[in-house]
Amino acid sequence: MMTEKPIRAVLFDVFGTVVDYRESIIREGHKWNKQKGVTIDWPSLADDWRGACQPTIDRMLNGEKEWKPFDALHREELNRLSSRYDLSCFSEDELRVLNDVWQRLEPWGDSVTGLERLKSQFIIAPLSNGNVSLLTHMxxxxxxxxxxxxxxxxxxxxxxxxxxxxxxxxxxxxxxxxIVMAAAHPSDLQAAAEQGMKTAYICRPLEHGMNQITETVTPEDDCDYMARDIVDLANQLIDS
Amino acid sequence: MMTEKPIRAVLFDVFGTVVDYRESIIREGHKWNKQKGVTIDWPSLADDWRGACQPTIDRMLNGEKEWKPFDALHREELNRLSSRYDLSCFSEDELRVLNDVWQRLEPWGDSVTGLERLKSQFIIAPLSNGNVSLLTHMxxxxxxxxxxxxxxxxxxxxxxxxxxxxxxxxxxxxxxxxIVMAAAHPSDLQAAAEQGMKTAYICRPLEHGMNQITETVTPEDDCDYMARDIVDLANQLIDS
Structure with missing residues (x-):
């Protein structure tokens, strides 16, 4: 009988899994609306902003576009959304501050407690598409x-x-x-499993808001752990 | 008048500056002596082991030797010291455990408190020659x-x-x-200053033991900060 190797590290997808980017952007956006007396549709902007990233990443990965760090990519996509959402009321300095909202995302309620518990026993790190300074400031x-x-x-x-x-x-x-790769997105888990990592699905039913129709994990996805949140994952890994 | 930019990050040399490698190796070594009934001279071995690293690094930097990570370099130097210190009583597994002593080095008494204070206001990170896993485990x-x-x-x-x-x-x-580069070694500070970083000298009079005759900083070295230890550095930077 094979004995299982003990887990030494837990790596996390971050955007959506550890932090709630959508609500964080909407919350800052509403402050901008008030400050500037405008009515920008921030829920829609947040979805479009986030949604634009993966196709652009795909183009970088298949060589159609030169690599650039994630915060520069965010800025590029924001510029592209500028006319659709009438961001002309933002100065260049304000656009820079707005783009840095990705450094100020709020964690889900369980994230910090869950990570602290996991840290007591394992190495914990993000394995996110964020660049180093973005992830550090966040x-x-x-x-x-x-x-x-x-x-x-x-x-x-x-x-x-x-x-x-x-x-x-x-x-x-x-x-x-x-190593356990933890993510709310089956695509991350599949890629990690293909490299021989263990996988943990973290349930984030509100990542895309209240009307979420999103990728879901079925038993065929065959995760090693299924967790309600990061505290639940910590309980499962520390007990195991 | 130029206004000074605020400090955002403090980077640390680690071996000697944050952790006391010499005493940590000697302490583990004495346990090995007891366990194996041998009389290996651990203070001397610690000095030779550490002392062998920089010349080998110099050979890697000038292209005479292929780059390898710091823990592999430590192991190579340990093998070289094996006959001088009669390490033949160590099995291969024990030599691996012994080499990993660099992951188990103890901090100087002020290090953790000082780093926690600095972390409340700045980004803190090692900028050490250690490889990623070595620094993570440490x-x-x-x-x-x-x-x-x-x-x-x-x-x-x-x-x-x-x-x-x-x-x-x-x-x-x-x-x-x-960025402030903090180190007990003027060579690190000089290299950092040449790249435009600010510099902080941390006094570690016992790095090389009680009879230390070591590099010292004189006013000509022109550090931005001179600190008795890391808590003192935190006090100076957080007040400033």
């Missing part, structure tokens, strides 16, 4: 107690490039099956 | 509350290569003069 703002930041910026790539997952276990000096 | 063991790990492993180089310091401010998204 962690300071949200109180995310990472042991280290792992970012595809180190190899100028993006998830789901297999090299990103390989980079993670290489730098950690661990075998892939000593 | 931080877990010693309770060093880094915001992120910065390692020359990301660019397969070593300090004092200027590219290592450039990498740090690039990934942090900061200008060099928004």
């Amino acid at each position: 962690a300071k703002h949200a109180g995310l107690p990472w042991d280290l930041i792992l970012s595809p910026e180190f190899i100028k790539s993006y998830k789901p490039d297999p090299a990103v997952f390989q980079m993670a276990y290489h730098y950690l000096g661990l075998d892939p099956d000593e | 931080a877990k063991h010693a309770g060093l509350p880094w915001d992120l790990i910065l390692s020359p492993e990301f660019i397969k180089s070593y300090k004092p290569d200027p590219a290592v310091f450039q990498m740090a401010y690039h990934y942090l998204g900061l200008d060099p003069d928004e």
Whole structure:
């Protein structure tokens, strides 16, 4: 009988899994509306802004577009949304502040407690498409107690490039099956599983708002752990 | 009059500056002596082991030797010391455990308190020659509350290569003069200053033991901050 290797590290997708980007953007957006006396549709802008990223990442991964860090990508997409949402009332300095909202995202209610529990026993790190400074500032703002930041910026790539997952276990000096990848998105989990990592699905039914019709995990997805939230994941991993 | 930019990040040399490698190795070594009934001279071994690293790094930096991560370098130097210190009583598994002592180094008494204070206001990270997994495990063991790990492993180089310091401010998204490099070694401070970083000398009179005759900082070295220890540095930076 094979004995299972103990888990040594838990890596996290961040946007949607650890932080609630949609509500955070809407909340800051409403302040801008009040301050400027405008009526920008922030829920829709947040969805479009986030939604534009993955297709652009795909174009970078297949070589159609030169790699750039995630905060520059956010800025590029924001510029593209400028006319649709009439952002002309924003000065250049204000657009910079607005773009940095990604550094000020709020964690889900369970995230900090869950990460702190996991940190007591495992190495914890983001494995997010965010660049290093974005993830660092976000962690300071949200109180995310990472042991280290792992970012595809180190190899100028993006998830789901297999090299990103390989980079993670290489730098950690661990075998892939000593690592759990935790995410609210089956695509991350599938890519991690293909590299031999264990997988944990974190349920985030409100990531896309109240009317969410989103990717769901079915038993066929065959996750190693299914968790209601990060505290639940900590309970499962620390008991196991 | 130029207004000074506020400090955003404080980076640390680690071996000697944050952790007391010499005493940590001696302490573990004495346990090995007892366990194995041998009389290995651990103070001398610790000095030789540490002392062998920089010349080998220099050979890697000038292209005479292929780059390898710091823990592999430690292991190579340990093998070289094996006959001088009669380490033949160690099995292969025991040598691996012994080499991992660098992951179990103890912090100086002020390090954790000082780093926690600095973390409340600044980004804090090691900028050490240690590889990522070595620095990560050390931080877990010693309770060093880094915001992120910065390692020359990301660019397969070593300090004092200027590219290592450039990498740090690039990934942090900061200008060099928004960063303080803190070290007990003038060589680190000089290399950081050449890249435009601010510098803080941390006094570690016992790094090399009781009879230390070591590099000292004179007023000509022109550090921005001179600190008795990391708590003193925190007091100076947080007051400033």
